[in-house]
Structures are given as structure tokens and as C-alpha cells.
Amino acid sequence: MEGNLRQTGLITGTMQVSTQLLGGKMTVKAESLKLFTDKAELVSAVVNEVSSLDEAIKYTMDLCGKKEACKMLVSGCEEGLSDKAEALCATKIGKTISAPALAKKEFKALGKQCEENGFTLLEDSVRNHLGGIDIAFTYADHGIAETGTLVINCPSEELRLATMISEVHVAVLPKSKLVDNSYDLESWMEGNMMKGDYTAFITGASRTADIERVLAIGVHGPLELHILLLED
DSSP, rough: OOTTTTEEEEETTEEEEEEETTEEEEEEEEHHHHHHHHHHTTTEEEEEESHHHHHHHHHHHHHHHHHHOOOOOOTTTSSOOOOHHHHHHTOOOOOOEEEETHHHHHHHHHHHHHHHHHOEEOOOOOGGTTTEEEEEEEEEEEEEEETTEEEEOOOOOHHHHHHHHEEEEEEEEEGGGGGGSGGGGHHHHHHHHHHOEEEEESSSSOOEOOTTTTTESSSOOEEEEEEEEOOO
């Protein structure tokens, strides 16, 4: 192929990803992006493209502003309680965002936007807010085009909890981290297993049909999954 556009294969260990080299920059094939988007949307995920982290944060601010604040549900709060016990039932005020795995600079940028929009960015343990978190903001380590799946290495409990108990999960997926199928992640997974890390495979919003085969969304995890494909 002429000019600075050519087809190439990027191989690391047993991982192989189809890419293009355009102007010296690696980008994932358009076909893989489309397949990933189509598969993710089939399971109720919302997929959008962003050009920067700032754009991803702005998207999250807009999303948080439009949603209703989730309400903290504490067993027994509907009963007559003492003043001290009653205070425990009102620990969630406004809208909250959790981003436990962000780098310090990125966390600071998100915190500034949260402050300007009147949201609370959690700085203490997610365990202290198990009754209600509006949005979890994370990066995804990889995406699998074949199934529209996000793959997130979760060595910390904070990250695992945030992606499970928040009403909405916003995940930023760098396009360069997209692979064709799960077999392409074999070496990466082996490395995580050797370290004893948890690895989450997330396909769409949480759903179950355990009870009378009636589909219910958000029972075991977030009600919504938003995937932001980041140009990197």
C-alpha cells in the first residue's frame, strides 16, 4: 500500500492484534471497532468515541447531571429510630462518583470537574458507600471485539466494588487495547493469574433471568454500561 498507510500485525508474546500504521501511529482496524461496537450494543451497552480524557470526563459529568441520584437503601431505616441511628440513614447526599484506579493527575482533573458540577468524588473506601454510588469511572485494560466484552484487571477490592455496585459504569477503552478474541489475551491473562489478580470480563449491563425467566437489568451490577473508545 502506498504512502504512509500499510497493514501490519502487532505481536507481543502470543497476543496478535490487527492494526494499521497511519502517519506513524498505530490504530485498530475499523472492522474490529465496528464489530466490538455492534456486539456491545446488542447487550445494552452504550458506545461512544472520545478523543481525550477531558472529553471522557465531560461525558461523565453530563451523564451524571442527567441521571437521578441513586438513593441509599439501608435496612431498617423505615422504622422509628433514635436520632443517632436516623443520621446513619442520611449519609448519602447528592450524586457520587467513584474512580479508585485513576492516576493521581487524572483523579485531580476528575475531582475538579465534580466540584464544579456539584458532585462528590469519593476519596475514602468504597466500602463506606455500598448503599449508593451513582457512577464508577474506570479504564478498561482490553476490549474483545468478538463479544463486545471489556476486560479489567482488578488487583484491588476498591476497583472490583466500584464496577459492581455503582448504578452506572463508565469505562474508557483505548482503541489500541482492542483485540479480536479472548485467545489473543492468553499471555496477558497468564501474567495476571501468576500474580493472583482478579480479572473481570464485563459484557453489557448486569442482567439476569433467574426468577421465572423474566429479564431484570441491574440486579447483580450496574444498570448501565457506557464504553468510551479513546483515540490513543
